[in-house]
Amino acid sequence: MxxxxxxxxxxxxxxxxxxIVNRTTGIRMLGGPRHGRFKIVELxxxxxxxxxxxxxxxxxxxxxxxxxxxxxxxxAEHPWTYRFAGTEPRLRDTSRTGGDCLGSDPVMPFRSNQP
Known part of the structure; x- marks a missing residue:
């Protein structure tokens, strides 16, 4: 196969x-625990x-x-990369199950606090 x-x-x-294929591409991640991996993202x-x-x-x-x-x-072959910027605490999501569990979405968009 x-x-x-x-x-x-x-x-x-x-x-x-x-x-870039259908507004989607792969971007290499540098540094941190995902170093060397690619993230497929939609533009x-x-x-x-x-x-x-x-x-x-x-x-x-x-x-x-x-x-x-x-x-x-x-x-360029890879016009963008994602560079490791550090870690932040993950808030616990108790709204889905009523219990103490972490959110189930392992990858979500980064929300900057800057204007």
Whole structure:
């Protein structure tokens, strides 16, 4: 089965090369616990990826924060990277189950406190 090249696998390979396919691309994460991995993101209406990400293990107590960094510019193989910016505490979500549990979404958009 490894030799079957489906359209979905073709898109994934293109995203990991940094190509934009259907307003989606892969962005390399540098530093922190996700160093060297790629995050597949959808570009906004302005053609830019989200300005940051928070990632973490499902049962962890902290988020790893990654900030978007432009690296290569127009025509570069990977025009963007996410650079590790530190950690922040994860708030416990008790609204879903009525108990003390962590939110189930391991990756969510980063919300900056800056205007």
């Amino acid at each position: 490894d030799d079957i090249e489906t359209p979905a696998m073709q898109n994934i390979r293109r995203w990991l090369k940094g190509e 906004g209406a302005d053609g830019q990826p989200p300005p940051g990400l928070r990632t973490g293990a499902f049962n962890g107590d902290t988020w790893s924060v990654y900030i978007l960094s432009a690296t290569g510019g127009e025509g």
